[in-house]
Amino acid sequence: MEPTYLFELVIVMFVAIIVLHYAGHRLGMPPSVALLAGGGLLAFLPGLPTIEIDPALVLVIFLPPLLLDGAWSIAVGRLRHHVIGITSLAVGAVFFTFAVVAVVTHLLFPSLPWAACAALGAIVSPPDAVSARAVLERVKLPRRLQILLEGESLLNDASGLVLFRFAIAAGITGSFSTADAVGSFFLLAFGGAVVGIAVGTAWVLLVRRLGDEYLIIAATALLSWISYLLGELIHVSGVIATVTTGLIMSWHQHTVLSASTRMRGTSFWTVVVFLMEATVFILIGLSLRGVVERGGGFDVVMATMGLPILVILIALILARFAWAFGSDFVVRLCNLLALDRYTPLGFRGATVLSWAGVRGVVTLALALSVPESFPGRDFILVASFAIILGTVLLQGTTLGRLITWARLTEPESSKPRFSMSQAEAAMAQAQFATIQTLAYDGQGNLIHPQLLQRYQVRAEKIVDYAERTEQYTPLLQAHFDVVLQAVATGRRELIRLHRAGDIDDETLDELERDLDLEELSAISAKS
Template sequence: MSAGSKYELLILLLMATIVLELIARRLHLPPAAALIVGGLALAFIPGVPSIDIDPEMVMLIFLPPLLMSSAYFTVWRDFRENFVEIASLALGAVVFTTLSVGIVFHYLLPELPWAVGFALGAIVSPPDAVAAGAVLEKIRLPSRVSALLEGESLVNDASGLVLLRFAVAAALTGSFSLPEAIGAFTWVTSGGVVLGLLVGWIGLWVIRRLRDGELIITATLLLAATSYIAAERLHCSGVLSTVTTGLILGFHQHEMFSAATRVQAQAFWKALVFLLESLLFISIGLSVRGVFERIGGFRQGADELIVPVTAVVATVILARFVWLLGTASLKRLLVFCGHPQKESTSLATTTIISWAGMRGVVTLTGALSLPAQMPGKDIVLIAAFAVIIVTVLVQGSTLAPLAKCLKVGADEERLLQANEAAAWKRVAEAQYKAIQTFSPGLDGREKHPRLLEQYRHRAQVAAQYEADRETHETIKSDHFKAVLESLQAGRAEILRMHRAGEIHDRVMRDLEHELDLQEIAAENRL
C-alpha cells in the first residue's frame, strides 16, 4: 500500500469514527463497542484493505499518551486508599486468570504445550486501561468502584507482560525458572516505578520554568513518551513508568498550571484520547480479517476453534468472578473473626467490578507480539480477539444497565451532592471574606461596593442551598438558564459587530473566549 493510499485509509477511518460515535450515542452504547463492530463490518467490505497492526507501533505511539491521560486524571486519594484491593486485582486476579485459562486451554487442546495456554492466559488476563476508560467515562459508578477499576487497569499490565514473557520462553525452550521469574517481576515493577518518579520530578522542574500553555502541554506529551521509552530501554515496565509520571503531574497540576493552561490541557487531551482510542478500536475490528485469512478463512476457523475459543472467553469472565467473590468472602471471614476492615464489599459492588473486566489494547498487542515460530500462535490470536470483542461488546454495553439494576451508587450520589453544597458554601464564604478585606479604602469608603454585594449574595445563597437543596434547586436552575440566555445574546451581538466590521477579529476572539468560560461555568452548575 502506497503512502497516499495509507493516508486516504486514515481519513476514511476518521470519518467512520464520527459516524460510529453518533450511532453509539443514539443507541446508548459504549463507543468502543460501536467502533469494534464498525471495524468488523468494514473489514469484510470488498476493496477495503486488510490491516496488520504493528504491536511495537501501538506500544510506542498510542499507549504512552493514553496511559498518561488516564493517570493524569486519576484521583490520587482514591488510588492510595484502595491500593491494597487494586494490587489484589492487578496481581492476584491476573495470576489466577492466567492459570485458569492455561488449564482449560490445555485440557481442550492437549497436543499443544502447557506454556502456550499460559501465554494465552497472560495475554487475556489484564483488563485494559484504554478499554476501561472508554466505557467508564460514559457511566456513573461509585468513586470507590471507579478507583478500583481504573487503578487496576493502570498497574496490572506489568504482571501480565512478565507472565507472558516467561510463558513464551517456556513454550519455545521448554524450560522455566521460578526464581528468575520473581526476580524479573521485581525489577520490571520497581524499576518502572522508580524511573517514573524520576521522570515525573524532572518534568515538574522543567514545567515550572515554562510560561506558555502550548509549551507546557507539549512537555507533558513528551514526558509520556520519554518515561515509556526510557523504561523499555532499561527492560523495566514502560506502563508503570508512564503511569507513575502521570500520577505525579496530575497531583501537582492544580497549583502548577494556570487556569488557562488547565482548560487548554483538558481540551487537548480529550481530543487526543478520542482520536487514539477510536483508531485503535476500529483497527481491532479491521485486523480480524487478516487473522482469519491466515488460518484458512472464517468458516474453517469457526468450525475448528468455536469450542476452545468459547471456553477461553467463558473462563476469562468466570475466573474474575471467582477471584472477587473469593476475596470478598475472605474479607467477611476476617471481619467475623474480629479483624478490623475499613469497608465491606457488597455483592452488588462485587458483581459490577467482576463484570467490568474489559480487554483491549494490551491484549491486542500482546497477542500480535508472539513470535512466528511459537506453536499454536494463530489459535492464541483468535482467542485473544474473541476475548476483546466479547468483553467490550457484551460487558461494556451492559455495564451501565446492570449498575442501574443493582442500584450501585445511588447513596453515594446523594452524599456527593451534599459534599458539593458544603464545598460551594465554604468557597463563597472565603471569596466574600477576601473581598471584605480588599474593598475598604483609606477613607473608609468601599472601593468595590457592587463586587462586595455580589459576593455577599453568593455566600448567602450558598448557605441557603446547603441547608435546603431541594427548595433552591429550581431557583438555581432558573438562574443559570437565564445566565445562559444572556450569554447567547451577548455572543450574537459580538458576532453581529464582527461581521459588520465594527470590531477587529482579535477583539472578537478575546470577547468570545470570556463568554465561553462563563458559559462553561454556568453549564457545570445546571
C-alpha cells in the same frame, strides 16, 4: 503501500470513527462496540488491503498517552485508600486468571505445550485500560467500585506483560521459574515507579520555569512517551513508569498550571484521547480479516476452534467471578475476626466488578507479537481476538443494564465529609475573608467598596444555598437557563455587529471568549 495512499486510509478511518461513533450514540450502543463492529465490516470491503498491525508500534503509540490520561484524571486520594483492593485485582486477579486459562487450554489441547497455554493465559489475563475507560465513561458507579476498576486498568498491564515475557521465554528455551517471574515482576514494578517519579518531578520543575502555556501543553503531551520509552530502555516497566508520572502530574497540576493552561490543555488532550481510543477499536476491527485468514477462513475457525475458544472465554469470565467473590469472602471473614478495616462489596457490587473485565488493545498487541515459530501461534491469535470480541460485545453492551439492575448506592463511609455546595460555601467564605483584608488601604480606608459588597453578598448566598440545597435547586436551574439565553442573545448581537462592520475581528474574539467562559460556567453550575 504508497505514503499518499496510507494517508488517505488514515483520513477515511477518521471519518469512519466520526460516523460510527455518531451511529452508536443514536442506536444507544457503546461507541466501542460500534467502532469494533464497523472496523470489522470495513476490513472485508473489496479493494481494501489487509491491515497488518505492528504490535510494538501499537503499544508505543497508543498505550502511554491513554495510561497517562487515566492516571491524570484518577482520584489520587481514593487510589491510596483502596491500594490493597486495586493490587488484588491488578496482580492477584491477573495471576489467577492466567493460571485458570493456561490449565483449561491444556485440558482442551493436551498436545499443546504448557508454554503456549501459559502465553495465551498471559495475553488474555489483564482487562484493558482503553476498553475499561470506554465502558466506565458511560455508566455511573459508586466511588469505591469506580476507583477499583480504574486503578486495576492502569496497573494490570504490567502484570500481564511480565507473565507474557516469561511464557514466551519458556516456549523458546524450554525452562520456567516461578520465583524468577515473581522477583522480576517486583523489580520491574519498582524500577518503573522510580523512573516515573523522576520524570514526574522533572515535569513539575520544568512547568514552574516555562512561561509559555503552549510549550507547557506540548511538553505535557510528550511526557507519556518519554516515561514509557525511558522505562523500556532501561528494562523496567514502562507501564508503571507512565502511570507513576501521571499520578505525580495529577497531584501537582492544581498548583503549577495556570487556569488558561489547564483549560486549553484539557481541550486539546480530550480530542487527542478521543481519537486514540476510537482508533484502537477501529484497528482491532480492521485486524479481523488478517486473523481469520491466518486461521484458515471462517469455516475452518468455527469448526476447529469455535467450541474450545468459547470454553476458554467462559473460564476467563468465571475466573474473575471466583476472584472477586473470593476476595469479598476474605473481607467478610476478616470482619468476623474483628479485623473490620474494609467493607465488603456485597453480592451486587462483586457481580458488577466481575462483569467489568473487557479485553482490548493490549491483548491484541501481545497476541500479534508472538514469534512466528512459537507453538500454537495461530490458535493463540484467533483465541485472543475472539476473547476481545466476546468481552467487548457481551460485557461491554450489558454492563450498563447490570449496573441498573444492581441499584448500587454510595455507602456513607465512602462519601466525602463536605458536599459540593458545602465546599463551595467554604471557598466563598475564604475568598470574602481575603477581600475584607485587601479592600482597605494601609490607613484603614475602604478603597474597594463594591468589590467588598459583591463578595460579601456572594458568600452569604452560597452559604444559604448550602444549607437549603433542595429548596433552591429548581430556582437555580431556572436562573442559569436565563443566563444561557442571555449569553446566546449577546453572541447573536456580537455577530450582527461584526457582519455589519461595526466591530473588528479582535473585538469579536475578545468579547466572544468572555461569553464562552460565562456559558461554560453556567452549564457547569446548572449540572
